[in-house]
Amino acid sequence: MATFTLASWATNLTYANLSSSVVDAAVKSLYNWAGCAIGGMGQAAPQIALNMSTVAGFCGPPTSNILGLNGSSADAQVAAFVNGIASHVDDYDDTHLAVTIHPTGVVASALLAITEARSATSPVSGPEFLTAFVAGIEAELKLGLSVYPEHYDVGWHITSTTGSVGAAVAVGKLIGLDTAHMQHAIGVASTQVVGMQAFFGSDTKSFHIGRATQGGMVAALLAQGGYTSSLTALEDKYGWLNVVSTRENATATFAQLGQGTWEIERNTFKPYPCGIVMHPIIDGCIQLRNETLSQGKDVEFVTQIALRVNPEVLVLTGQTDPQTGLAGKFSIFHAAAVGLLYGAATPAQFTDEVVLNETVVAMRQRVNVTTDNSVAEDQAYVTLTFGDGSTMEKFVEHAIGSLANPLTVEELKTKFIDQASLQIGGERAAKAYDVFTGISNATDVGKLSSFF
Amino acid sequence: MATFTLASWATNLTYANLSSSVVDAAVKSLYNWAGCAIGGMGQAAPQIALNMSTVAGFCGPPTSNILGLNGSSADAQVAAFVNGIASHVDDYDDTHLAVTIHPTGVVASALLAITEARSATSPVSGPEFLTAFVAGIEAELKLGLSVYPEHYDVGWHITSTTGSVGAAVAVGKLIGLDTAHMQHAIGVASTQVVGMQAFFGSDTKSFHIGRATQGGMVAALLAQGGYTSSLTALEDKYGWLNVVSTRENATATFAQLGQGTWEIERNTFKPYPCGIVMHPIIDGCIQLRNETLSQGKDVEFVTQIALRVNPEVLVLTGQTDPQTGLAGKFSIFHAAAVGLLYGAATPAQFTDEVVLNETVVAMRQRVNVTTDNSVAEDQAYVTLTFGDGSTMEKFVEHAIGSLANPLTVEELKTKFIDQASLQIGGERAAKAYDVFTGISNATDVGKLSSFF
Structure with missing residues (x-):
């Protein structure tokens, strides 16, 4: 039932289900992510990844922005890949401390790129975007909670291993999959297990985020096209939960979706760009x-x-x-x-x-x-x-940035402006800050990147 | 040492190292694969995958052939993905029975697509292609042997979980990576673990092959661009061998590379399109x-x-x-x-x-x-x-197609022609058969698909 429970919850979620506190946490998560994705583009990893994609000719018509570049764009799959890498490469992103997941990178990188690609035909409002985003974040984090710490202790990079499912749920929600199609999307996403801790400290750590982003996006789009996986992908004897963890309690964890604790409210933001x-x-x-x-x-x-x-x-x-x-x-x-x-x-x-x-x-x-x-x-x-x-x-007693000692809104702003300015200059950084902090009021999220 | 041993062996391999029996096994594996990739294109899975890639705009300039279509081509990443799916979708491909790996799909799909994409600037001869192919196949199968059956028993689809490494080694060999860059390529490929048995019987089983194909190709190209992973990716405490298997003996297995048994000689071909x-x-x-x-x-x-x-x-x-x-x-x-x-x-x-x-x-x-x-x-x-x-x-006592009772060359030809004819007609099927059986004499493998 775990896969069905997750898919059903996500497809039925509406913006009205989100409290103002959940929306506030989602907006903070998004602009903190955008700042990291902009600033991180100065590193070698996202640049090599973008260069590889274009030199090898793996990029279709440009529809989606590479956030940290000056108006440069790529197809949604490449943009999601590069933004995903850039958002994580500085180890400066967000953290759900109970599971050591950096939740926003995979989900938001997929969601923004596909939103931009579809904006000409299917514009997405701020509330629609936030609803899909929260669906993906809750999916990813509840999945992580259901296997933590066993899954993490064996060596998986839990951010990307759960992230592909989060991205699939978010993109699936955005493009309007029904529950059965969402189950298939979750299946295709879950069978792509990307990321091990052996690569911490190398370019490949952030590759995990980029690749999981693509994996989730592709899963949702394949499912939309009728691609089948399994309606019980996660809980199958030879499915994700059993294969990648010696323990799981997904049935109980997913039963809590939208009940009481929203995991996004437990998200925190790093004051330092490192582990x-x-x-x-x-x-x-x-x-x-x-x-x-x-x-x-x-x-x-x-x-x-x-x-x-x-x-x-x-x-x-x-x-x-x-x-x-x-x-x-x-x-x-x-x-x-x-x-x-x-x-x-x-x-x-x-x-x-x-x-x-x-x-x-x-x-x-x-x-x-x-x-x-x-x-x-x-x-x-x-x-x-x-x-x-x-x-x-x-x-x-509690590090700065921990749940008990969070960054203030001013500190988050300083963090955003400081890192974004280094890459795109102060003026654009300030505009980008306004754009992403105001995302809940946007009528067409796919156009936002044109405003900075 | 396992990662270094594998990378070093692969980068030093030459066509002169391949006995005529190894070349014969490689050629059989390749044309059996091509027949499956052509015939499999009649199924929904590769068609949905191709359609998704083009509708979503994820396809760059066409450079590489979709084998089972009438002259249609795509960028190398999409072609590799679709050919990989098509070659496995009928469960009619090859099998290394000691590890239940269907070895050629992932490796050949990556290799042919990248060869075609590079043919204008870097034409590849039959012997060069076969050398890279054998390097990838041996890598994949020795890796599988080092964790079989524990890795398989837990539920991984071992064809794709080892296949991404095989594809990275093959593509890395083709594009001339040195040993250190090959180690990084193996790392990026290994951290993408695609495929679980929960999806047997659905479209996602063949997705595993397509996605692992892309994963290995991308890994080699990223490493070529200077992307770093880990020089000890496979044997790291939190790397592939330890994370995905409760037992491994890669050091001993890789020491046997090119010594005595060549795994490709133990490859067999299915008489029936099923498990x-x-x-x-x-x-x-x-x-x-x-x-x-x-x-x-x-x-x-x-x-x-x-x-x-x-x-x-x-x-x-x-x-x-x-x-x-x-x-x-x-x-x-x-x-x-x-x-x-x-x-x-x-x-x-x-x-x-x-x-x-x-x-x-x-x-x-x-x-x-x-x-x-x-x-x-x-x-x-x-x-x-x-x-x-x-x-x-x-x-x-021994099923047809088993090592003790293999398909004859005539039966392999019949299998090729029968399945390819259904998709591209008898005349093109016969030409394709000639092209792929003659691959060792080709001066430019990247042009072969234009001859059928």
């Missing part, structure tokens, strides 16, 4: 840097940075000696070093140059990590030892 | 039909068909009451009934019409299956009981 489990350490190191300086000391005299963290931190971000900016995003050693040395962790601290900088490398070597199960994933203990033997300690 | 584990039953039923008729009896008086088979037969083909032709390909009940009633199991016996035919349905209901671990997968016992109480029994 989220490192965020409390960065908070702690920035705070300790400020206290050090205010005491007239210099952080260069720190001889040891002792970290006490949740064990998952070393599993995901245990690289002691990263060699590239992307790898630095998964090095708790690098994160602590730049937090202390720069008092910041923006995209500028995760470039190849900074990762290879001698002072940074030397500071990384002074980082000592112990793990402690009693420390939550959004918590950390940081202790500095100085050359004179003195120490300074900090406990971070 | 291969049903083939011995079909053989037995056809033989019993002939004996029944020769004794002046009529098969309509059969009151029971008792089958004794390997347990895997019911796992994979246990559908008692299929409702579509595709589902009939995975019903041992249907297979026995048509073998007995028609004395044949060609594409004509796996149409929706025949599956729903009253006489066939009635005969299916008389089929009784018991499983027996001592019966090999290419063996079967069939016992007919007649209305008068008499019985007739048959033991099939």
Whole structure:
């Protein structure tokens, strides 16, 4: 019943079902995603992906925008792919902390590209777009909840493995699939399991998002054309839930769709462009840097940075000696070093140059990590030892950007403008911010990208 | 080391390394594939897939042929997708029985499409094409051997899950990747795990082949452009081997690449367009039909068909009451009934019409299956009981098409011509047969499709 329950819920969802708080969370998720997709286009991964698609001749007539480029467009499949990669490449996107899913990238990249491609014949209003978006996000996150943590622990990149289903549900909702066709779409999406943790720290991590985006979109369009999969794809003995996880409780999880908790309201936004489990350490190191300086000391005299963290931190971000900016995003050693040395962790601290900088490398070597199960994933203990033997300690109870300590609307705006300006300039960035924050009032979402 | 070993072997492979027996097996595999891809285009699945790609505008300038259409072409990614689906949709392709992989579809569909796309600037000779093809096939099959049967038993469709890596190796070889770039290509391909057994009997089974074909092609092209994945993608703790299988011995398996056994020499070709584990039953039923008729009896008086088979037969083909032709390909009940009633199991016996035919349905209901671990997968016992109480029994020691009882060159030709003629007519089918059987002498493989 799981596949039917999900498909039926999604096809019956209406904008009237969404509370203002759900809409608010959806809009924040969307503009945070758009900022990341615009800013991320400065990285090599989305550029290589776009270049490959065009050089190889894999791109049909342009209908959909590459958000971070100056008016450039591609077919919906290529645009979704490239925007998906760009939105995740900086590890600066959103996070549903209970499942470590970055939910918006896959769903929104598929949805905006297909909306733009269809806008001439089937314009989509803000409320229609948001309804499809929320359907996809809830699908993806409930699916993730039904297999977490077993599915994640074996090594899957849960954002993309669940994301293709979320994208299929969102696109399927947008194009008006009925329940049976939606079931087939979910099936085609679910059989494409993209993403493993082996690729964290390389271009392929963000490829996962781009590819899952395409996979979900193609699934919905194939189902619309009558392509069959299975009406019980997810719960089949040899279907997604059983094949990719040793445990699942999708029947119970999907029964909660639209009842009580809307997962999108639990979405959070990253203050730092790197693995989220490192965020409390960065908070702690920035705070300790400020206290050090205010005491007239210099952080260069720190001889040891002792970290006490949740064990998952070393599993995901245990690289002691990263060699590239992307790898630095998964090095708790690098994160602590730049937090202390720069008092910041923006995209500028995760470039190849900074990762290879001698002072940074030397500071990384002074980082000592112990793990402690009693420390939550959004918590950390940081202790500095100085050359004179003195120490300074900090406990971070909830990292900035966590559910208990979320970014404010002002901080989200600053994050958007800062990263978007680097790629498309301040004026366009400001327009883009207005466009995406106002999406619920749009009469034709497919035209929005022409306004910035 | 597994990823490096595979990449290094593939990049160093030359045509001189291929014995005449390996080349012969490769050529047979290719023309058997081409016949299936041409004939399969009559099915809904590849047609819907092509239609979706063009209607949605996902197709760039035409460079590569859709084999079963009349001169129609598409971009290489779409052509590879559609040919991949068409080559598998009839379940009439090839099989490496030790791993239940149908190896050629994914690899050849990617390779021919990219060869055609590049033929204007980088023409590829028959020997170059065959070398890349063998590299991909060996990669795919050795990878499969390293995780079989655990990987298969959990529910993965092993043809496509290993196929994307095979396609990446083949395309990577063709475009001249060096070892490190090949490692990255293998990584991008491996993180796209497409295909679960839940979809057997639906359009999505053949989608797996088409999508894995694209996945491997895209992986090779991204790696060529400098896209990074992991140099240890397969053996990483959170990489393909560990994530998708509870057991692997890739290091040992890859050490055997090019040493002694070439897996392509163990490839076999299906005499019947359906799940291969049903083939011995079909053989037995056809033989019993002939004996029944020769004794002046009529098969309509059969009151029971008792089958004794390997347990895997019911796992994979246990559908008692299929409702579509595709589902009939995975019903041992249907297979026995048509073998007995028609004395044949060609594409004509796996149409929706025949599956729903009253006489066939009635005969299916008389089929009784018991499983027996001592019966090999290419063996079967069939016992007919007649209305008068008499019985007739048959033991099939090795099904037609098995390694011990392979199709002859004449039978392969008949298979090719029969299925290709239905789609493109007898004259073009004969030309296509000549083209693909002569591929080792071609000076420009990318032009071959223009000759039929």
